Amino acid sequence: MDFRPTQDQLALAGAVRDVLGKHPAPGTPGQDGPEPGVGGVAGALWRDLAELGIFGVRVPEADGGLGLGHPESVHVFEELGRSLATGPFTATALAATLLPEYAAGRHRVGLGDLTGGAPQLLEHLDALDALLVIEIVDGETPGVAGHSQVLRVEPIELRADAVPHPVDPRVPLHRLRQKPLRGEIVGDAGTADALLREGALLTAAYQVGIAAVLTERAVAYAKQRTQFGRAIGSFQAVKHLCADMFARAELARAAVHSAAVQLADEAVGSDGADLPAAAAAVSAAKLLADDAAVANARAAIQVHGGMGCTWEMGLHFYLKRAWALSLAYGRAAEHADLISESL
Amino acid sequence: MQLRDTPAQQRFREELRAWLRAVLPTLDRQPSQDDWPARRSYDSHWQALLHQAGYAGLNWPAEYGGRGATPTEHLIFLEESELAGAPYVGVNFVGLLHAGPTLIAEAGPEQRERHIPAILRGEEIWCQGFSEPDAGSDLAALRTRAVLDSDGEHYVVNGRKIWTSHAEVADFCELLVRTGPPDGPKHQGITWLIMPMDTPGLTLRPLKTAGGSTEFSEMILEDVRIPVANRVGNEGDGWRIAMVTFAFERGTGFVAEVVWARRRLLEIAALARENATWEDSEIRRRIARLAAEFDALWALVKRNVSEAEHSADGIPGPGSSVFKLRFSEARQHLDDLHAEVRGRDSLAFDDDLCTYDGEPGYERLRSLAYTIAAGTSQVQRNIIGERILGLPKEPKEPSAASAAKGDGR
Ligand SMILES: Cc1cc2nc3c(=O)[nH]c(=O)nc-3n(C[C@H](O)[C@H](O)[C@H](O)COP(=O)(O)OP(=O)(O)OC[C@H]3O[C@@H](n4cnc5c(N)ncnc54)[C@H](O)[C@@H]3O)c2cc1C
Numbered sequence: 001m002d003f004r005p006t007q008d009q010l011a012l013a014g015a016v017r018d019v020l021g022k023h024p025a026p027g028t029p030g031q032d033g034p035e036p037g038v039g040g041v042a043g044a045l046w047r048d049l050a051e052l053g054i055f056g057v058r059v060p061e062a063d064g065g066l067g068l069g070h071p072e073s074v075h076v077f078e079e080l081g082r083s084l085a086t087g088p089f090t091a092t093a094l095a096a097t098l099l100p101e102y103a104a105g106r107h108r109v110g111l112g113d114l115t116g117g118a119p120q121l122l123e124h125l126d127a128l129d130a131l132l133v134i135e136i137v138d139g140e141t142p143g144v145a146g147h148s149q150v151l152r153v154e155p156i157e158l159r160a161d162a163v164p165h166p167v168d169p170r171v172p173l174h175r176l177r178q179k180p181l182r183g184e185i186v187g188d189a190g191t192a193d194a195l196l197r198e199g200a201l202l203t204a205a206y207q208v209g210i211a212a213v214l215t216e217r218a219v220a221y222a223k224q225r226t227q228f229g230r231a232i233g234s235f236q237a238v239k240h241l242c243a244d245m246f247a248r249a250e251l252a253r254a255a256v257h258s259a260a261v262q263l264a265d266e267a268v269g270s271d272g273a274d275l276p277a278a279a280a281a282v283s284a285a286k287l288l289a290d291d292a293a294v295a296n297a298r299a300a301i302q303v304h305g306g307m308g309c310t311w312e313m314g315l316h317f318y319l320k321r322a323w324a325l326s327l328a329y330g331r332a333a334e335h336a337d338l339i340s341e342s343l
Numbered sequence: 344m345q346l347r348d349t350p351a352q353q354r355f356r357e358e359l360r361a362w363l364r365a366v367l368p369t370l371d372r373q374p375s376q377d378d379w380p381a382r383r384s385y386d387s388h389w390q391a392l393l394h395q396a397g398y399a400g401l402n403w404p405a406e407y408g409g410r411g412a413t414p415t416e417h418l419i420f421l422e423e424s425e426l427a428g429a430p431y432v433g434v435n436f437v438g439l440l441h442a443g444p445t446l447i448a449e450a451g452p453e454q455r456e457r458h459i460p461a462i463l464r465g466e467e468i469w470c471q472g473f474s475e476p477d478a479g480s481d482l483a484a485l486r487t488r489a490v491l492d493s494d495g496e497h498y499v500v501n502g503r504k505i506w507t508s509h510a511e512v513a514d515f516c517e518l519l520v521r522t523g524p525p526d527g528p529k530h531q532g533i534t535w536l537i538m539p540m541d542t543p544g545l546t547l548r549p550l551k552t553a554g555g556s557t558e559f560s561e562m563i564l565e566d567v568r569i570p571v572a573n574r575v576g577n578e579g580d581g582w583r584i585a586m587v588t589f590a591f592e593r594g595t596g597f598v599a600e601v602v603w604a605r606r607r608l609l610e611i612a613a614l615a616r617e618n619a620t621w622e623d624s625e626i627r628r629r630i631a632r633l634a635a636e637f638d639a640l641w642a643l644v645k646r647n648v649s650e651a652e653h654s655a656d657g658i659p660g661p662g663s664s665v666f667k668l669r670f671s672e673a674r675q676h677l678d679d680l681h682a683e684v685r686g687r688d689s690l691a692f693d694d695d696l697c698t699y700d701g702e703p704g705y706e707r708l709r710s711l712a713y714t715i716a717a718g719t720s721q722v723q724r725n726i727i728g729e730r731i732l733g734l735p736k737e738p739k740e741p742s743a744a745s746a747a748k749g750d751g752r
Contacts, residue, residue, distance in 0.1 A: 121687050121690055164692075164695075165691060165692035165693070166690060166691050167690055167691060167704045173690060227479060227484070228484075229481075230739070235721065235737060236737065237721035241721075301553075301711055301715075302719070302720070302721075305719060306505065306715060309716075310551065310553065311550075311551035311552060311553060311555060312550070316553030316554075316711075319711075323689070324690055333625060
């Protein structure tokens, strides 16, 4: 066993971080980057990341991908979270595992999970070239009806209304008026489950990035801000806030890496006998990472005092994103239920 | 020890209920959160109605237009108004809940005469100019300088204040300045002034909150001349007076919100039953726990009010820090729970974002400040630990030049 990240994994993360550093998102340090383009996606950032191959991390090299695995993916997505990169990154990477034509990142693909009932809010709809929809099959066909399937849908065929005031101002939302009427079936129930599972893992990795970068920001502020003639980080109350942030981020990262490895072993491996274990590990990762991101965003605001409550300081962007992501690819309660079923 | 109304209190409650039932339907819809002039006129109109009906400044002395009622009746007023869904104090927060009470406790007769009736009629809006960029929790480190002019009748004030809520619509500001030497004992050279907001030399720079509202501002003061007659209390006595202001701000400032929170909890429970999240026992228990918490907070308020009612000066004691600490945290849990029950609906604000009072997404963002504004939770815990429990202070860094004496804000 050697559970340390490999040099290659760290190098990949470093390369992604370098690209992201050139396109700072609003609210992150050095935030005067250009306003995001159509549908809330910064085109230049998307292109540069596509060039690195981040959408095809898990796609075989023969199909134009990097031919790597889940452990590499989570390194990439942690970096995206650290920089609060905005766009349908997760959905496009998921789509590429299914349809390698998306590996190059030339298209933006969204994902709508319609299995959970209303309301159906779709992200970045105006920026999308394609949309994967996971839905429950209607009708009577035995073995299929009542199960989920994956459809590929043309975004322009959707009937959806723009939401005027999304809480996360960087992620435009549309409310779907009705289920898509037409679409090409690209996957069955098993595919749908795999997509949702991997989506939960990548989202968890992104949340770890948020949790980690906010720890760094809070710690830096606690060292620099003085009150009562001393750095506020010297007060135990503040020191412990920071220490808890660090512990949450570390724990969540360990869970994410562990789930990535277990899922990777299952994928290369045999008959999927360990799938329940890997699935439970993904659930654990999502649950802990959601908690770490949301709790750390709150704590970072608290450490910054009045500053933390300002739009300018930008900590709220992380909190809003962390809130939104904790409702994507399964909420904590759903993942907790999944874990309990595996026990 | 009992909680029943006396016959007089019962009568008061019933009259008030009847009045609220009659008058609330006549009000317009609340203006949108960033329309400050509209918010000012809405809140002032409500205050004027209260005044005409004899419900303004319930526990303020009758000689200044108050009703001279007991704190208990004041509490009944807050409870019934909130239960009936009456408007909250809004931009009158500072005037009614801490500047006014501070003036009653500390100001001279002319100052009271000048301001108290106007605050009660809803004609005078106040803001609080205490915090500075480098003096937040350590408020006593404030550096805004006030120097007596050669005419002997004005202070000339220079400095920067920050986080001043409602500064844009305020007429007056409770301003804390340093009149003593900059390097003197930091708690001693502070003075409490009344600053008219139209004084030349005052510039406002609006700041946006995490919720996108321009609810507070930075105030830049350049040679602002404030009459010495506007000084409340003695020169150098401002720290003690500021402590009185805090006692009101923390002790009674958020009382009505407990009732609001309790009402909101019932709405959340109703929504949960409607959208079936109620079937999740974790949700049910979180709702129940918060109900217990808010009921206990309300009971704590009654205890604090009873104690203030029977104390010599009527000023809430340090027990208000317990209330401030627990209420602000419970309030955040409430908004989180609401979001949980709303599910993915919580990703969007109301389509026509028209109310500033109660829109759940906006309230959730607003509540982030509850554990920071009016003294952070960390500082409240220090106050409880040190002032109530008598625990020793944290050891000071040997290098610290200025010793931390007295309380944080
Ligand atoms: C929405 C909002 C409205 C406001 N309105 C007003 C207003 O109208 N007028 C006004 O004057 N002010 C106002 N304030 C300012 C408010 O009082 C200050 O933000 C607050 O006192 C904290 O000060 P600070 O922001 O400088 O944070 P800091 O004091 O820098 O605190 C940063 C962190 O350090 C911690 N800390 C500091 N000292 C200690 C200590 N000794 N022990 C342990 N932890 C410590 C704090 O808890 C916090 O986590 C408002 C603030 C907000 C957020």
